[in-house]
Amino acid sequence: MSSIILFTAGAKGGSGKSTAVRFLVTYLREHGANPLLMDLDDENKTLSRFFPEAVSVGIKKKSSHDALVHRALTDQYPLILADLKAGTGREVLEWFLEVPFEELRASQVTFVCIGSITSSPDSVQSFLNWAGELGDQVSYLVFRNLKDGEILPDYEDTHEAIRFRKELHPSQVTLPRLDEEYQTELERLNLTISEVIDSDQLQQNLSARGKPLGDILPHLLVRARLRNYQRRIYQQLDDASHLFSPTQRQQVKRTAHG
Amino acid sequence: MMKPSKLAPYQTLIAAWRQEGKSYREIVQILRDSHGLNVGRNTLHSFVKVRSKRPRAVYTMLKNTIELRASGDSLKHESHPTPADLQPLKTGGNDHGGPRPKRFNYTYSNTYNLTRLTPEQKAALEKKLEDQQKGEP
Structure with a gap:
């Protein structure tokens, strides 16, 4: 059985890696997939806050990350989504550099590196640090997060980022800026947009998973805006769906090679 | 030195x-x-x-040429091979299990x-x- 391990990369905190993962989780679930969620950020535990079913992995030492591959090989999850700790720097990357990608590919275990780029130069720098080391041993999904501004000069206009895009062909998703008030409420209440718009217990002001919705989010117009926002992101994820499906990945690879 | x-x-x-x-x-x-x-x-x-x-290319004979020789069949260009019969020996890359050429x-x-x-x-x-x-x- 094949397994795809999606993991967040980059040392920069606050670049929206966990936001990107949240969209991925709800997108995958709404498309019938049930990824194993692994929270390797034992400091913020963002993934576990939003998805309590996520498996928390303590990362006291580098080898704690072995759990990722172990789960892929033994538990046979077709999809594993791992949120790595921000600010981990070189140490976690070193773990990835020890991964026998070729051998795992033969066992049908492949990797997708998820990056989140903002207008902050550090977010680009830290992500390219990973891409430069991992090269074409993994596939890439880059979220262009416009939360801090519409222009991402270090991703669009630098020699290194252009080479990354042209040589490693990442799939890209743009996350438009979301109204700050909504964003804050979602964060405060640990809600995904999907939970808000799919909520069927509005009378009790609760999400489908029983979480309080607060005062702002349940409004009809707010939910409509959130629905449109999510739709724009899901449409882009549709274009990247080959990354999440083993059969589609093989088809894309065959097409690319001839 | x-x-x-x-x-x-x-x-x-x-x-x-x-x-x-x-x-x-x-x-x-x-x-x-x-x-x-x-x-x-x-x-x-x-x-x-x-x-x-x-590095100077190292030339090697085509595999089928060697097999033909082993089987005793006649060779068209046994003594004077044409350039098409010769291929530089690859020193790396995937085909021979060597290191993958690194992109980016x-x-x-x-x-x-x-x-x-x-x-x-x-x-x-x-x-x-x-x-x-x-x-x-």
Whole structure:
């Protein structure tokens, strides 16, 4: 059985890696997939806050990350989504550099590196640090997060980022800026947009998973805006769906090679 | 015995920077700013040039030619093979289980080291990379 391990990369905190993962989780679930969620950020535990079913992995030492591959090989999850700790720097990357990608590919275990780029130069720098080391041993999904501004000069206009895009062909998703008030409420209440718009217990002001919705989010117009926002992101994820499906990945690879 | 070049410890880094497309001037600057090494552009150029000479191709006979010989069948070009009968022996790459050719060379750095391009430079780089990819098998 094949397994795809999606993991967040980059040392920069606050670049929206966990936001990107949240969209991925709800997108995958709404498309019938049930990824194993692994929270390797034992400091913020963002993934576990939003998805309590996520498996928390303590990362006291580098080898704690072995759990990722172990789960892929033994538990046979077709999809594993791992949120790595921000600010981990070189140490976690070193773990990835020890991964026998070729051998795992033969066992049908492949990797997708998820990056989140903002207008902050550090977010680009830290992500390219990973891409430069991992090269074409993994596939890439880059979220262009416009939360801090519409222009991402270090991703669009630098020699290194252009080479990354042209040589490693990442799939890209743009996350438009979301109204700050909504964003804050979602964060405060640990809600995904999907939970808000799919909520069927509005009378009790609760999400489908029983979480309080607060005062702002349940409004009809707010939910409509959130629905449109999510739709724009899901449409882009549709274009990247080959990354999440083993059969589609093989088809894309065959097409690319001839 | 010749004194080793003071650039020798940086050989791998220099190779990576050159593959990234960094100019000799930029590399000299990085070596000075980040590694405290003062070296001239000409010295760097010579260092790279000497180590960039292509190794002479090693020719090997085609596998089917060897098999034919073993089976005793006659060979069309036994004594004077045509260029088509000869292929350079590959020294790396996937086909022979050697190291994978690495795409996207970028040197890990804890400090900002990205090079912003003007629109003209950006367009030229994009065209160059596209042309390179068109030329790939």
